[in-house]
Amino acid sequence: MSKTNTKIWSFGAFSLDEASFELTQSRVPVAIEPQSLRVLIFLLRHRDRVVPKEDLIEAIWQGRAISDWAISGAIKAVRVALGDIDRDNRIIKTIHGCGFRFVADAISTDREGGRGPKATVFVRVFRSTGDNAEADYLADSLTEDLIHSLSRHDALTVLSYNTAKALGAEAPGDIYGVTHVIEGNLRDIKSRIRVSTAILDAKTKNQIWSERFDLTRDSLLAGHDLIADRLLAVIAPDRSLAARKPRGTLNSNAYDAYQKGRYAYFRYEPQAFAQALSQFEKAAELDPDFANAYAQQAYCRTTLYVFGLPGSDETLGPAEALAREAIRRDETAALGYARLGWVLGYLGRPEETIAAFAAAIARDPENPEAYLAYGETMNRLARPQDAGPLLEAVFSKDSFLPPSWEFPQGHCQLLLGEQDVAVGHFQAVLDRVPRFIPARVQMVRAQWELGDIEGARQTISRIKNIAPRYSLAHARRMFPYPVRKEANALTEALSGAGLH
Template sequence: MRYLFEDYELDASRRELYRDASVVALTPQAFDLLNYLIRNRERVVGKDELITAIWKGRSVSDVALTTRLNAARSAIGDSGEKQRFIKTLPRKGYRFIGMVQEAHSAPTAAVIEIQKEAAKPALALPDKPSLAVLPFSNLSSDPEQEYFADGMVEDILTGLSRSKSLFVIARQSTFTYKGKAIDIRQVGRELGVRYVLEGSVRRSGDRVRITGQLIDATTGAHLWADRFDSQISDIFDLQDQVTNSVIGALFPQLERAEIERAKRVPIGNLQAYDYYLRALASFYEFTREQNIEALRRTRLAVEVDPGLAAGYALGAYCYLQRKIFGWTIDADQERSETRWLARRAIELDKEDPTVLVRAGQAIAAVLYEIDDGVSLVSRAYELNPNLAIARYTIGLEHIRRGDVEAALKQFHAGVRLSPVDPFLFLTQTGIACAHFLTDRYEEGASWAKSAVLHRPNYLNAQFILAACHALSGRVEEARIIGARLTEARPALRISALLPKLTRIYAPEHLERMVRACHVMGLPP
């Protein structure tokens, strides 16, 4: 069924909205809302009915409904003030009041042309996450904000392009869409990308709000959205803050989306990159069994593609995970494997920040070649300052050198960059440790508890929590945790810990840590 009103045509079967000969961009839920109101235009549709129809009865806020309603209105040249097509009836609901013609016949010639255009062969998608960053919309009345919005996109593109694990379309191509009504799926076909980032900038007085949303261009599904508010005291500082926040939030979302996509690929069709993504999915389960599965899949990935640096780096990372969670089986053999995998990854690609950070962290933590490992992570940080996990290692290096406040800055920057990062528990533990080393035991305990809640089987977080309790006078609680640690790791004793602690802590902090070990009741 097609519905015609003024210059618009809504094709329910194709799920597309046209104005004259152009496709009008519309999110799936906003399209569903508009379609539902048009189909039920003879009556008022209540809020609860709309939520049931569009969200299938899921609990959603009034803001979500208002946002989709505004998007539908905007797509057809309407607004809450004009209400030319969609009328709001206070405390009753909404009704589509435009004159509509229903058409069962073939599409118009203009629509046929659009469909022909859409039917052209799409560009092949690259074998890694591919992204286009569209020009951000300036929603302010101030035309000066246009430059700010364009600069924001420029910085985001620069930041994303630092990662060799992403395929990012150049600015010259994406800015051809500036000021145009577009269909995200068409953009994906024309540019050959799987993901599209779009956003807007709105200024009000001395405040500015930037919104961003990541969309799967193959389906039109929204994967992530966020907004950032700030004072315009220094426009360039604000631009940097928002850029870093957007990039830091995007990387985990893109990674999750790619993992989910790989899970849907039939086993018989798996290639090296899909094996790698499935290995990553197993790795992020943070269990002994899935760690073994992740290693198996990384081996399959590099068998298919011996030049896949990310596969070797992830293999080394799997051994690091075994080390920090206490799953090591044969320490000598695993150190040897880690060394080979990490070195091979670096030989293959010295410029990929993700490869460098994983190889570097494995070299530092599994091989205890800390200077070499930190050097690689620092290089990754230079290439991509938005890589949150790199901040963790740099923070630990500051602790090793005795500069706790500098460590805290790095840890907090990592949390800000990626607040839902799979490795958040590591950074939380780092912050807890920094507070412990500066006598702020209650703050340290609070961060350590967060890490334990996030990842209960990460025993180092429990160790730092016990240390904070031990020196804050909460001895009984410290001893309970200490007993739990020795039960989980029967070989755990102060004499065995001392060489490791000596590598990690400055002399002025080592004595404090050893004292806490005695108080929490660890065997000598």
């Protein structure tokens, strides 16, 4: 491996070791999300000046269009970790209209020899090759599984799956301190799946190791574990993987169907939701104890019902039953509780909704998706003041998030009366996921309230092109506000713009 210099920072009772990627206070580790720690490192490195938010965006988010929520959420998380929450902010100052500055006294010492005992790994999304279109989901599944497997070891810092998806072939910025890059490709060849993978030195780009694996669909899980073991043996040869985190099933075929379902669902296309449901049903048939397969069925059935798509149930009763079945099968898994909270929010049962999401977060406090679903459910209950902190937490968990995840921020801002800000969020979603109907529905309301009547009518036209059967009744079902003011405002905008 190439050698680089990293620093150990000391300020007050705090110490930040870039090599071990750890913040301590009086030698006691401080809990802080990786993204927020990178923000702190960047501010320390540039403590001699005010850092504009544009510089943070370039360094942490690599120049991507992100919302102010992401920045404010990360800064807030740093301040909470440092106990810098007084109005005078003794450590990090906000210079209004300019940016942020680290103002506390700090000293640094150089550490020679790279990032010390802790390697930082970036797993690029594996490429699928050949003529089989289904290989795309296999490559995506392998990438996610390797990231989760390697993340279990405290000798490694592994960049998230969302980061891998967002960056694609790009390299992470210097602030990430990546030491190893893992890349590869996957080819689905009739009875076997051939995986070629390599490890690169992140600084020199030289290949350190490569190997080819031949897997079968019946051995996918064992194959993923074998690849993870071999990668760890090269990156941290004196370590072994920690106890494997359960995937919810030991049945490779059930896992394969489950991953097909996830891949279909997150295309966010109307016809894909029914395809996803079919795969989740297949996963549960292959392994009746696969709790997450029931949870995702609940999610799909809720989506089909809310969107009014063909094959939807007449009520949300089946979706609620499936979410509860997921919990019955495995009450330690967070996903069942998160999906139950999602369903109960649509059913207008706020106390049960809050309890379900609280149970999900207690079981998996690092999962940004649970906070996102909780926050958007609070929006749908017309409680944006409760949604805001939950959505801020989403952006403290990860630097890069799926494009549709910006929708709840826009929804929250719209409910708070910030229509201009909301339009920006909705447009950011639609630029990347143009068939995402919830963003178009709320865009109509924002445009209508801003007086852009023609824009609202054009948005309605696009909704009808995406989902010809979509009606005002479906919109009310999608956003079942219990507060009459919000329900009436949405109805007025949609009907005025031509949705009936």
